[in-house]
Amino acid sequence: MFKTVSLSLAALVASVGIASADASHLSPLVKNQTANGQVELGTVVAEADGVVELYSFHKGTQGALLGSTKVKAGANQQVNVNIARPSTNAIAVLRVNDEVVDTQKIEFN
Secondary structure, eight states, X not given: OHHHHHHHHHHHHHHHHHHHHTOOBXXXXXXXXXXXXXXXXXXXXXXXXXXXXXXXXXXXXXXXXXXXXXXXXXXXXXXXXXXXXXXXXXXXXXXXXXXXXXXXXXXXX
């Protein structure tokens, strides 16, 4: 019985490590936005407190910071960032512990 419990516990610990490896992310549903001054990012999940930054993005190059908002550890629902009307597309960057953990291109209609 001890072997069974130990193996089960080891499997559980290993699966928790795998699940947390990709725990921080931006919603993949934010790719298309209207250019009305507010970018709706939907649900943003972060392993720890962090920030979402929006930068201009043109021809594969990240440009100027357009706006940002803080996120808390866990699931943050209805995350929005107010920005001036952009002249180019944008890229959302999720930073947790000063590391970029996810990015998402955003196209404005």
